[in-house]
Amino acid sequence: MKFIIIGFLAISSLVVLNQNTDNYTSQKDPLTESIERGSEIYTDFCMSCHLANGEGVENVYPPIAKSDYLFKNREESIRAIKYGQQGVITVNGKTYNGNMAALGLSDDEVADVMNYITNSWGNKNDKIITEEEVSKIKK
């Protein structure tokens, strides 16, 4: 009996762990490491509005998962995270007129969270966003 329980728990934890590491390669390149750090930033600073699956809330918080805005507007997206976002933007055909305050993140944190969100929930971006790239983007 005990073995069955332990076995079951082991299998279920493996499934959970696999889900978490699915997106990452086993070798840790700078992008993978940045994504991992970005995941923590996302949990702390973004998730309460944009939710765990990046889908946001219809008409209030735009989606990040499969967001056309994010991929067409790399610089604007970095600027929004760095300085905040006000006014109308169109994401996947829907307009949003929200107000995201500046998050108070440092440039390396902005890069990390950008690398995380551009490589999660079906998003894919091979061109790593660096601290240097973020530092050059002005208000």
Place this chain on the structure above:
Amino acid sequence: MKQIHLFIIIACITFSACAQQTESEIKAESPKDLNYTTELLVPDLNIPWGMTFLPDGSMLITEKSGELIHFKDGKKTNIEGAPEVYVRGQGGFLDIVTHPDYTNNGWIYMTFASTEGGGDGGNTALIRAKLEGNTLTNKELLYKATPNTKKGQHWGSRIAFDNDGYLYFSIGDRGNRDVNPQDITIDCGKIYRLNDDGTIPEDNPFIDMENAKTAIYSYGHRNPQGMTKNPFTGAIWVNEHGPRGGDEINIIKKGKNFGWPVISYGINYSGTTFTDITEKEGMEQPLFYWVPSIAPSSMAIVSSDKYLNWKGNVLVGALKFSYLERLVLENNEVVKREKLFEDIGRVRNVVQGPDGYIYMAVEGKGILKIVPEN
């Protein structure tokens, strides 16, 4: 027999993984005929977190980004000497409230995210100060939570005075759910009670407890961002954000444990659970809980006669769904919920002004006054 055991275990695990949540029994409805509309009083504000009225009818408004604005005779003036604010995640310039005897003593109380003290990051601070001309003077730091942390979440914070002149303010769990809220020897995840000069009242509940943070009045809170004195009973009422589901209204009681995160009607943002229980002996039940979450930002209880049938109602700003929620209570039980001004924007704050009218702060818009139609 073994099979039954296994079945039960699998069923339990499946059940908890799927995290069935009981939705709030009373659902929010759209009003049939709302005879009120909003009038833009103070335009062009970003995130007007706190607001308070001065005896001359003017207002002080905090912007989360750190500005203190005096709105008088239709004009906005930036006040100099505003506290140095640490803008990080949900932290920034937070609440502002005048002393109940402001006319005689001139004290203004403010909460904000502060880097004061050692270590990286910040935590919630409470100060008082006076307004002289366009400058804040006589600034006194009354409380600063420790330790500083770079976490972005759950700073609280609202301020309220009760009928005996005690000051209450809230600090959220600062993103350290499993450490802070249940431990009264450390800050965060608490409601605090102070004398108006910042000293700790001698009858605070944990005053004689070794190592306790003696300013604590109640604990086991997640992130109370709404707080008001019930004008009918004098009790301090709060609303607090849950995670995914499990926002709550609580009536604050001396020394009580409000249960976070041991008991909760909420689940993790990811959909997994962190607790299986919603009640436990020695822990307070909320007066009301929201599933799904509305993200309650603020709270006012209507005591004026300006609005037909609203007297005694609780108004709560819903950040997530962009409306003002009106809750009708009978014998401290919610019997009706209404969505006022749907799609108005993120309602950051709601207060009843000294004139009896209700004022709402909406992000990206400004301060709106609720007035009869026509």
